[in-house]
Amino acid sequence: MNMILRGIRYHVECFGDGFPLLLLHGFTGDSSTWTSFYDQWGKHSTVISLDVIGHGTTESPVDVEKYDILSVAKDLFELLENLKINKVDLLGYSMGGRLALTFALQYPHKVRKLILESATAGIANENEREQRRMKDHQLGEFLQENGVLTFVDYWEEIPLFTTQKRLSSDKRAQIREQRLNNKAIGLINSLKGMGTGAQPSWWEKLESVTCEVLLVTGSLDLKFCQIAEKMKGKMALCQWITVEDCGHAIHVEEPKKFGTIISEFLVQ
Template sequence: MMINVDGIRFHLEVSGEGFPLVLLHGFTGDSSTWASFFDKWGSHSRLIVPDIIGHGRTESPDDLKHYQIESMAHSLHTILEKTGVHQIDLLGYSMGGRLALTFAVMFPNRVRKLILESASPGLETEREREFRRMNDAKLAKFIVDEGLNSFVDYWEDISLFQTMKRLPATVQNKIKEQRLKNSPQGLANSLLGMGTGSQPSWWKELGGLNCEVLLLTGEEDLKFGHIAKAMAARIKNAKWMIVENSGHAIHVEESEKFGTIVSDFLSNKL
């Protein structure tokens, strides 16, 4: 279905029955990221799965203000209002995890349970953020100048995703096909507007979270494991789980295990 928010058409999938669970994909992904979990999670949750701005079938406007992470959180709030949903469980992966955390900070009464897969609260210092903004601006220019095919080849080869090369070729090809369906301008604007260097740092806000929080990191993703350890120390109601034989994209690399962990957390079995 399509929902208009401030003149921008957002695509979302809605399925399943039960307490609402919003699923937020990562950079270069879309709602189909979560399709393999629809049957399992849809048996206990009403799934609300948007394409984040600049991705999938959601529109990719030129104005960068729409891509600011707080703006996207407001858009998500409007989507929930228009679908008649008040309180939610919220799961986000990587960029979608940063958006999920942003939403939980901005609208704390809306979130019952928060699941963050391979996510961060942003960068703590302005110096770190400035350096990251410069790198993201170079990547955005690369997408526009060299095209989506060249960028996706580069993106899939960065160290963060090396463990995904162990996946069957059919799975890797399916992921690449999905990534190549995105708008080059949408991805470039996402880097500029919603990148880790552009968003606020939420480290100081972590102690104010009152919802239950589950942090998930892959055993081989040492960078985000370090971040999750620091987050868990600041969040009152946090559980942190390390998933064996996995890197950054746990939901792809260990999908069956990931699906069960999420279901167990939502049903208070963890």
């Protein structure tokens, strides 16, 4: 279904029955990221999945301010208000994980359990954050000049996704087709508004997270394992699970293990 949230048309899907579970995909993804888990998670949760602004069939406004991560968190708040949901479990992957953490910090009363897959609290050092912001803007300029096809060719080859080379050709083709369905302006503005360099650093706020938290990383994704270890030490009710022989996108590379990990955390 489509839903207007603060003037933006969002694509939203609902499935299953139980305590609400809101799912947030990563950069270049969309709600189909989670479709294969609906049957499993729908047995214990009402799954709510959306295309984040600038992705999939959700609108891709020209106004970059609408992509600011705090603004997008407000969109999520309005989504829950419209659905008359007082509290959710929240799962986010990568960019969606940073958005999920942002939401949990801005609206702590709305989150029961928080699951972050391969996510970070941002960049604490201001100089490093500014350098990353500039890189994200340069990446957006590359996308604007060369188009989505060339950008996806580039994106598939970054070191973060090296382990996905082991996926079947059919699975890789499916992921590629989904990425290519995104609009250039949506991805460009997402880099500018929700990139790691654009978002505030939440490191000093992590101690205020009082809900149960689960961090999930792949053992081959060393950078995000180090980040998860650091994040775990700052949150009181935090578990961290590492999936062996797996990279950044655990839900893609080890879907059965990932699905079970999420289910067990939500029903315990």
